[in-house]
Amino acid sequence: MVRIAPSILAADFARLGAEIDSIREGKADWLHFDVMDGLFVPNLSIGLPVLESVRRYTDMFLDVHLMIREPGRYVERFCEAGADLVCIHAEADAEEGIRAALREIRRLGKKAGLALKPGTAWDAALPFIEDVDLILVMTVEPGFGGQKFMSQVLPKLGFLRETLDGFGLECLLEVDGGINPLTASLSVAAGAQVLVAGSDVFRAADRAAQIARLRGGNN
Ligand code: DX5
Numbered sequence: 001m002v003r004i005a006p007s008i009l010a011a012d013f014a015r016l017g018a019e020i021d022s023i024r025e026g027k028a029d030w031l032h033f034d035v036m037d038g039l040f041v042p043n044l045s046i047g048l049p050v051l052e053s054v055r056r057y058t059d060m061f062l063d064v065h066l067m068i069r070e071p072g073r074y075v076e077r078f079c080e081a082g083a084d085l086v087c088i089h090a091e092a093d094a095e096e097g098i099r100a101a102l103r104e105i106r107r108l109g110k111k112a113g114l115a116l117k118p119g120t121a122w123d124a125a126l127p128f129i130e131d132v133d134l135i136l137v138m139t140v141e142p143g144f145g146g147q148k149f150m151s152q153v154l155p156k157l158g159f160l161r162e163t164l165d166g167f168g169l170e171c172l173l174e175v176d177g178g179i180n181p182l183t184a185s186l187s188v189a190a191g192a193q194v195l196v197a198g199s200d201v202f203r204a205a206d207r208a209a210q211i212a213r214l215r216g217g218n219n
């Protein structure tokens with residue numbers, strides 16, 4: 001089964017409730033929530049107060065992607081604000097800081113995710129694979145929606161899948177950036193199980209139809 005996670009970064013924030021309704025009614029599986037700090041990535045986005053409001057509004061699974069430096073400073077607050085899964089970047093701190101943050105997320109009863117930028121090798125995830133429920137393979141440079149999918153990242157999914165299966169670990173693989181029906185099918189063929197899509201879903205007039213296109217035959 002493939003899960004579709006529309007990124008509300010591409011939504012109209014003045015009508016956020018209606019935007020969430022449209023993807024929920026369109027049978028999206030998760031809601032992807034992008035947090036940027038202007039340091040780890042050269043952009044700012046939304047944060048804790050918006051997450052709290054979204055949590056009060058919907059019971060959808062909230063997949064929170066933290067593009068922030070030293071994320072251990074904030075994981076507890078994002079868990080308390082209503083995240084179901086908190087994903088942090090392997091590049092955002094030293095190994096010990098990342099490990100401690102991942103363990104804290106799980107200790108707080110949430111799913112822990114580790115994200116890898118396009119240029120980060122697959123084996124950067126190895127020191128953490130027992131501490132994560134999901135690995136997010138970025139298929140664009142993090143920081144902005146609407147960029148072009150980097151197909152050279154696809155082999156990373158295969159290496160991760162083999163390694164996880166070899167260890168018998170049930171860890172999901174997620175892709176994020178430039179996902180449309182074509183790149184979705186390439187990603188699924190390479191081993192992705194969760195597809196984040198921002199502009200492709202929110203620019204579509206019929207979100208349900210677009211979500212179905214992204215899912216392809218992979219129910
Ligand atoms: C980029 C974000 C993505 C972004 C995807 O830094 O992590 O989640 O919203 O947007 P699209 O699907 O437009 O590439």
Ligand code: ZN
Pocket residue numbers: 007032033034065176196
């Ligand atoms: Zn994201």
